[in-house]
């Protein structure tokens with residue numbers, strides 16, 4: 001008997017027990033849909049975050065205090081010494097081949113105007129900050145060198161902040177209150193679209209000197225350096241180390257954009273695999289459901305097996321008939337699950353802020369995994385069926 | 398080994414030599430068959446007759462290659478089948494043997510035609526040829542107008558005729574019928590016997606297993622078994638002709 005014949009027999013058996021077939025399939029449908037959806041979310045988030053980091057430019061270097069090895073561990077405790085504005089000036093003078101050195105302070109705060117207020121991230125830098133922060137001015141200007149030198153209370157605001165506090169009015173020249181101090185708005189930015197990687201539209205930008213004063217700090221969090229040429233990034237990195245080592249020994253780390261990306265995608269990749277694993281478990285449960293139903297089916301159809309054997313069915317014929325039944329259930333469930341998961345991912349991308357990306361790779365993996373589940377959990381019941389003694393099977397009531 | 402009977406010098410299709418079958422029941426050995434040596438010749442119609450529990454079904458399963466003897470040999474078309482694998486036996490059953498069971502053993506929720514096609518499916522006969530031969534076999538048992546009916550939509554007698562069509566569709570050497578009339582009313586039973594006699598008249602070898610003396614006398618020869626042994630083998634005198642019986646039935650009993 002050929003494969004097409006086994007296939008026809010299996011399909012007929014599945015059609016004869018429609019309700020049971022559908023319920024059995026449901027386990028696989030849910031499992032596969034979960035895999036597709038969760039992996040789609042993982043991949044989408046990963047793409048978006050790495051895209052945002054990449055968007056900053058590949059010639060950035062981040063100098064942070066403390067020692068970070070490879071991997072994800074950042075648990076070396078609080079660094080004993082932080083950077084100061086002098087370090088930033090020193091780097092600007094002593095490292096060749098760079099466009100900008102920006103000392104950065106980041107802090108959470110609340111900005112107020114009248115009776116309205118909004119939580120913001122204050123990002124403080126030098127007049128060169130626009131080189132490393134990105135963003136496009138929608139009106140006004142960024143703060144100037146003189147304002148940085150003077151520690152002036154000027155602020156440029158993100159679009160969300162503008163919309164909440166000014167509601168359509170032009171904010172330039174108006175005053176807002178930050179940390180109890182009055183600031184003059186000098187500019188505002190266009191929306192970047194809220195992503196998961198931190199909402200840039202809810203940021204406000206002030207001079208780093210002003211930030212040190214209002215937050216009462218004498219250090220900066222990070223020094224961001226922009227190399228002139230992305231190809232010379234390793235040379236610049238070595239120069240930075242050379243300049244800082246006499247002051248800080250090994251107690252600082254220089255990240256390149258590439259390293260940051262690598263770290264991020266490692267982390268997010270692991271997350272995606274974990275999601276896939278969790279969803280995979282439900283697929284496994286679906287497979288056990290198939291095995292259970294196939295065992296029931298085999299014992300219910302013992303007499304049928306006996307009849308088939310009496311008229312000439314060989315072991316292989318019975319085996320393939322039942323394996324194809326199990327695989328048919330799982331493959332059909334897989335296809336429906338992929339459609340549902342994919343559709344769910346599309347809807348999610350459209351109607352929620354969660355980005356999703358269903359890759360062909362994920363679809364193919366889910367499909368073959370589902371088929372594999374059918375084979376794996378179908379073979380044992382089918383083998384049991386194929387080994388039945390024809391006489392015992394015929395006598396079975 | 399054939400002692401007597403009308404069967405003349407025709408070829409031996411099936412033969413058993415000193416076949417025995419023992420079952421273990423709670424540690425006690427049950428001898429279902431002992432030293433059974435019989436031979437069936439091509440074109441014969443033979444009854445195996447004996448009381449319930451005498452070993453008839455066991456014997457039929459052994460000569461039908463559904464079961465293996467504990468000792469002795471079974472020879473089908475000249476070949477000893479003792480050392481064949483289950484798959485080889487399945488192929489021989491498919492090619493040489495047709496079964497008719499007391500309880501019909503049709504596939505449920507399956508059309509008459511699909512049931513009859515089943516042996517051809519496993520013989521590797523494809524598509525058009527298969528349905529052609531199945532229809533032909535169903536026409537031979539008078540069911541040419543019931544091809545698409547499911548087993549559950551047929552009467553017992555019709556179901557048994559479907560089973561007979563299935564048994565003969567692959568042109569077997571021998572048709573084995575175990576109590577084929579056992580589950581039927583008397584009229585349907587006689588109709589089934591008429592078909593078997595008719596097929597035999599067309600040259601098909603038929604072995605009929607029954608406990609009923611009258612049913613047994615539809616054959617040309619009777620092998621009597623008792624307590625697992627062959628007691629006697631004799632030709633049937635006054636053979637019952639089912640077609641004649643049908644004519645003699647009162648007209649009002651004629652139902653569907």
Ligand SMILES: Nc1ncnc2c1ncn2[C@@H]1O[C@H](COP(=O)(O)OP(=O)(O)O)[C@@H](O)[C@H]1O
Nearest residue numbers: 420422427429448449450451452453454455456
């Ligand atoms: N699978 C079995 N296990 C144990 N004993 C069996 C089995 N099959 C048949 N027997 C015994 O073998 C004897 C013959 O049975 P069987 O061939 O069915 O008789 P018949 O068909 O003539 O009524 C009986 O005593 C029966 O109990």
Ligand SMILES: [Mg+2]
Nearest residue numbers: 453454455575
């Ligand atoms: Mg019996």
